Amino acid sequence: MSKGTPPKKQLAIDDLCINTIRTLSMDAVQKANSGHPGAPMGLAPAGYVLWTRVMKHNPKNPDWPDRDRFVLSGGHASMLLYSLLHLTGYDLSLEEIQNFRQWGSQTPGHPEYGHTPGVETTTGPLGQGFANAVGMAMAERHLAANFNQPGHEIVDHHTFVMCGDGDQMEGVTSEAASLAGHLGLSKLICLYDDNGISIEGTTSIAFTENVAKRFDAYRWQVIKVKDASDPDAIEQALLAAKAETNKPSMIMLKTHIAHGSPNKQDTADAHGAPLGEEEIRLTKAELGWKEEKPFAIPKQALTAFRRCVKAGEEAEARWKKAYQAYNRKHPRLADNWVNALTRFMPKGWEANLPQFKPEDGPMATRAASGKVLNAAAAIFPSLVGGSADLAPSNKTFIDGSPEFQKNRYDGRNVRFGVREFAMGAIMSGMFLHGGVRPYGGTFLVFSDYMRPSIRLAALMKLPVVYVFTHDSVAVGEDGPTHQPVEHLAALRAIPNLTVIRPADATETAQAWQRAIAMNDSPVALILSRQKLPILDAKLTAHGVEKGGYVLSDCKGKPRIILIATGAEVHITLKAQEMLAGKGISARVVSMPSWELFEDNSTEFKNRILPPAVKHRIAVEAGIPMGWERYVGPGGSVIGIDGFGASAPGGTVLEKFGFTADKIVETALRMLK
Template identity: 45%
Template sequence: MTQMTDKTIAVVKGLIMDGVAKANSGHPGGAMSSADYATILFSEFLNFNPDDPKWFNRDRFILSAGHESMLLYALLHLNGFISMDDIKNFRQLDSLTPGHPEVHLTPGVEATTGPLGQGFAMTVGFAVAEAYLREKLGSDVMDHYTYVLSSDGDLQEPIALGAASLAGLWGLGKIIAYYDSNKIQLAGPTCQADCTDHKKVFEGLCWHVIEVDGHNHDEIRAAIKAGQLETSRPTLIIGNTTMAKGCATMEGSHKTHGEPLKADEIAATKEKLGLPAEDFHVAEDVLEAYRARFDGMREKADKWQALVEEKMADIDFAAIWEQVNKPRPELSIDWPEFTPGETMATRKAWGTCLDSVMDSLPTLIGGSADLDPSNQTMNFRTTYGDFAIDGYTARNLAFGVREFPMAAIMNGIQLHGGLMPFGATFLTFSDYCRNAIRMSALQELPVLYVFTHDSFWVGEDGPTHQPIEHVSSLRLIPDLIDLRPADAQETKVCLDIAMKQEKMPSAIFLTRQGLPILDPAEYPAVQDGPRKGGYVLKDCDGTPDLILIASGSEVSLALETAKLFKRKVRVVSMPSAKLFDAQPKSYKDEVLPPEVTARAAAEAGRTDYWYKYVGLEGVVLGIDHFGASAPGKTLSDKYGFTPENFAAMIREKY
């Protein structure tokens, strides 16, 4: 065992060095220091189906230290998931081996990682999903570990500790995290930037902590086994390692972090490791030994499949299994009815919608960043309880004041599969979780971000809580659906859009202040128009003389403004610029006829974005400065968000 383990690790290190050298780009040092642990984990402990990298009850492995990607690719090659040609095409265009792992590209990659700390936080989301589904489906159907490999840089990012605090609180005993403590980062020794005693910190966060020599194979095996036996706390294995372990002359050098090894160093290192001089060498006996477990794992997966089919005879199991596996576009959701003419904040409409559908969507799980009453998730929390605190079938995730961990945990839940995550906070705090939102889009994850208090109408809380640039800024993220509904009717359509997405995340922007509920009898397009992003809400006879475009709370302002003109005015509601821009040109020209150049737009945020629709000479009512602490009505008058002022701006131009 020891001799073959050493030989396998040497082969993995050889692939790391050769892959990085051929690409002339990459990070060999950390990958080599982590190779002992990762190779033992994959070859002796990790449970997966060699014929199906997406088998539902597989152990998940997340490489939070995404820069160590060649380590993961080497192991995935030994798994049979990627070819040697893939290894040789490391970091090349259209390859399955990009610079950092990408979940939608490479079989066996569980999460897109690279932005440090987020892989660790996503791991918590994976474990949340596993714990919930284990309770709902039974431990004979859902029972796997979630492993994560982290670096010094991962744990320096505060998101990791925020997520770790929740993992400890929630008692996620199926997490086994490995911290490769090689004490080197890109700029030099970690002591230049960090003095943290991670053993004390994680013990203080209610974790089970084990410290080992990360190059001692017996200690590594014992630590993994101890982590598996600890069921009430997540486990952190601190592996004290040497950067670029095994190198001929560069062990411990920070230069190996992000630079390929030179040819002479690679040659000398291969000789030291007992490898032949040839590039990309994988010995047949290594491959045979590594895959010795495969038949047993195949048999286990087959028995699992047979068990699931047998359990389908149970009506309750079949019902939840159907929900867990149902494609999102096939969901049938009965949304509530709203009374036209009444006034309701769109955040309240969201809460009403959530209350209405939460029983029929048992896979809907989520919560608020300590803003439950404000985000209208309190009734969801009261009804279903706090996850872990009230049992693992409780569906409210009490994230606390942790927006960034919240967003990354949602990504992990979605990546695991089987659940529909949502998270809520104030729009101005979307900045805290922006990079995780970007990672939602990059990973093609249909998570739902609920952002309330979407404009200066927040009022008395003042400029710290009044978003100005946030909606426009989030619209810049590719493949993120922006949803800013005009009223309760549009809110439920926007939520239906978000819930039925397959690949794109959605951010819904909701008001604190009440808005008039539109009457579908007067405005029939409100019932389906939002699905196209922008639509004609109120039209005129023939070709309009003027087009007013608005989103969210400013749609009612546009309708009132239109009444102040005697000429023909069309009012366009645009809850989603992303969805509107994706429509065929014929439809966009139908809504915004090119020959009608007299156009004005209104949104309580940055003006810049709207010139793409009204033209550079068009009129935009917006706000390009910070707000102030005062009642919302006072601020609307001060900033000109009145029908009279909007009409005056338009008359001055047209």
């Protein structure tokens, strides 16, 4: 739009389009008798301007690689997003808008990735969408640095995120914003819905900081829009943000929640409840809305919104033409680009992973993981990640690759800093962007800090990899604050998360192999600090793939089955020998992954754990919760019911009963 005063006709169309978003949002929430009308009404001008004037997107192809990304971090304002998707021409019908928040609809209460065309990520738990957007911006910069060539830029897009006061209160937003500013992610633009209202009332009851100064300190460009209902002012702010090449940008919009509502504007009542039929009638009159029926979309408004279809198709066509030229000029890079986007896996890639032998000597599974990671990184250039300031301990550094830093975005080693929660959410954003396979490491005990991001990754079925080391009380001297006890059970409780706790270096290699091949589940690798003997690869072959397998069997029918994971597998093998010396036949089952084991047929599971064998002992340095499903009513679990203690790791294990003697003692008592 040209500078100066817009013509009256344009002003009329702008108002009509903005109010269409508002009325659709009001009507959908009212019909559902559930939802959040206030934020969509206040943000309607910003959404309209962004989607129709600034954002590069193709409604007919939501997966176009070089599209701008849009994240609604305050997912409760979902009707803003659904309205924009329908109006601009995405495959989301008006009937779906009318079925807002109903069973089976494409318009759930909060946006869900993979459920609604055009939704880039699942949002709702505040702050996580903001961190997802940081991850998307990081992925864009990484791909641009590795694939763009002079005169041939096939990666050149922005990530836009809308957030509210609640997002700003969440710590994960601060973590992610700090990292984004450090990295100078200039293609990241945030629109802040500064409406001053939360569920309990005005934000002044709990939130009085100067957000502008905070983001200035984070090294962001801060742009204030005085009138958040002025489309031209919003557009100018967005263009100024796009023009910034050194910093991410924060656009502060002083909006009015439930804009236009005579009785509920700027009140907490409009945050999370329908306005009511009478208030909607009054609001529509206040807005000058001429349509009488709910869910009405004026033809002029729809025509204006649907111009996005042609604009998007033309933008993608230009990109395709540019990509064809790129392909001719740089065919090898073009092949690598396609491989990255499609997560291509060369046939037989597993053969390039390191092979471990018993004669190599004891090795911590975290050390084995580092070796496997580096071998895999040589095969998969899209493998990118790091650690929450623990790379030397987690063994998550890719040797020979630079760090991912400001103006060095080609690096594959990300320094997340001490920001576990942000790391998890950023990893999800990186994967959602496409073209990279992210991984991130920390100590297992700190998985608590990032649990909400793990949960959303599992909900979205994102195959990201979490590298959790220092997996038990064997951590030793650091004491109970750093010794995970309940964490394995807590992670296993998350649906669709695959938890793998390998027993040795070979199982670790298999675990990484499975994690990289995974398409629909995040994977948590649980790794030891202490060195562990390396088992004969013939015994462990394909064991992790099955989740549980017979590692060492006895002659004939076993009288007792010993089940273990990780480091505890080795003491069960010793216990098996001791029991054999007493004439007791025992089977040792290594069960690195409950989730993978449960994927097998009942016949297979019964072959590993014969129902007829009632005497079973599970051994794991964590709380016993969950093991009852495998040991049964006649079995026993050797675990930990309290917290750990500070002492050398071996001493702690011994004091808590993780010894072969304790297993034998338990078995003899059981067999009496």
